[in-house]
Amino acid sequence: MTARRSDRLKLAGWEITRRCNLSCPHCYTAASRGRAPELATAECRRVVDELSALGTEVIGWTGGEPLLRDDLEEITAYARDRGGIRSGVTTNGLLLDERRARSLRDAGVLSVQISLDGSTAERNRRMRGAAPEEFDRILGAVRISKRAGFRLHLAMVLGAENLDDAPAFLRLAREEGVDSVRFCGFVPAGRGRRREIVRRLGFDGDLGRLRAFAESALAAVSPSVLFDPAFGPLPPDWNFHECMAGVQTLYISSKGDVYPCTSLLHRRFVVGNLRDRPLEDLWDDPKMTFVASLPWENLAPACRECPHFPGCHGACRGITFAHTGDLHAAFPVCLRP
Numbered sequence: 001m002t003a004r005r006s007d008r009l010k011l012a013g014w015e016i017t018r019r020c021n022l023s024c025p026h027c028y029t030a031a032s033r034g035r036a037p038e039l040a041t042a043e044c045r046r047v048v049d050e051l052s053a054l055g056t057e058v059i060g061w062t063g064g065e066p067l068l069r070d071d072l073e074e075i076t077a078y079a080r081d082r083g084g085i086r087s088g089v090t091t092n093g094l095l096l097d098e099r100r101a102r103s104l105r106d107a108g109v110l111s112v113q114i115s116l117d118g119s120t121a122e123r124n125r126r127m128r129g130a131a132p133e134e135f136d137r138i139l140g141a142v143r144i145s146k147r148a149g150f151r152l153h154l155a156m157v158l159g160a161e162n163l164d165d166a167p168a169f170l171r172l173a174r175e176e177g178v179d180s181v182r183f184c185g186f187v188p189a190g191r192g193r194r195r196e197i198v199r200r201l202g203f204d205g206d207l208g209r210l211r212a213f214a215e216s217a218l219a220a221v222s223p224s225v226l227f228d229p230a231f232g233p234l235p236p237d238w239n240f241h242e243c244m245a246g247v248q249t250l251y252i253s254s255k256g257d258v259y260p261c262t263s264l265l266h267r268r269f270v271v272g273n274l275r276d277r278p279l280e281d282l283w284d285d286p287k288m289t290f291v292a293s294l295p296w297e298n299l300a301p302a303c304r305e306c307p308h309f310p311g312c313h314g315a316c317r318g319i320t321f322a323h324t325g326d327l328h329a330a331f332p333v334c335l336r337p
Contacts, residue, residue, distance in 0.1 A: 025191055052083025094141070
């Protein structure tokens with residue numbers, strides 16, 4: 001029998017649906033416009049009960065496009081009322097009108113992250129295949145979110161092809177008055193595994209321009225700038241956070257598969273399925289903390305022998321695996337000089 005853990009789950013990422021009204025070529029989860037298996041409302045309420053029992057403080061609702069779930073507000077309100085769980089939603093913004101914003105706010109959603117991959121309609125079209133009018137609707141959703149009082153984040157997938165657009169994107173975010181900008185590193189997963197997408201967005205070891213942009217962006221006063229774990233370590237201290245995969249966080253797929261975190265969405269890292277096993281059992285499973293417990297001394301020499309290693313620890317192992325297929329390889333998007 002697996003021993004019960006004493007530490008508590010803080011943050012759950014939850015892909016509430018894999019359906020999407022866009023088909024971005026680089027989509028990390030290969031979300032699609034078609035139907036896909038997903039947990040029903042009653043199952044979601046049961047999972048919320050289990051998350052609450054584990055002490056979960058925040059759920060980040062993702063997709064696909066979460067707003068395609070008509071019961072999203074019912075589930076977020078249940079999470080708030082059942083366990084005081086706070087909710088944030090990541091959306092492409094196309095369905096976020098005034099009515100839906102009020103509905104989400106009333107259901108307990110506190111923050112909204114809107115995904116946009118270009119500073120202009122044309123740059124966004126090149127990245128996402130979105131029409132110009134959709135770009136305008138997304139900017140409208142940004143303004144609606146501000147009026148609704150959400151904490152507002154604007155997210156951009158950043159790769160080699162659109163790095164030159166990042167400064168303009170940051171200016172756009174500043175003009176729109178968002179609270180923060182999150183630059184999400186391109187990861188070859190989902191549809192992004194295709195060779196033509198890797199050629200377009202992969203940095204292929206040429207990280208000088210990316211490092212220069214990160215240094216300037218992180219020095220900005222407003223809005224605050226975040227780089228997700230697909231980048232690292234970051235200036236000026238070149239540190240990286242301790243791995244939280246399966247320690248303080250986990251990720252739930254639309255069909256109920258549970259992973260240690262959003263950076264480990266490969267079948268190798270599935271801990272189990274919520275339709276087969278209680279979440280508490282999955283949380284206690286040794287597979288949940290396997291990656292976070294990897295011995296640092298087993299990492300590749302390029303990481304292990306680096307002077308920054310004591311503060312970086314080799315950065316994100318999930319991102320490393322997505323790029324290389326090897327948990328012990330050197331981190332492929334290291335920005336240190």
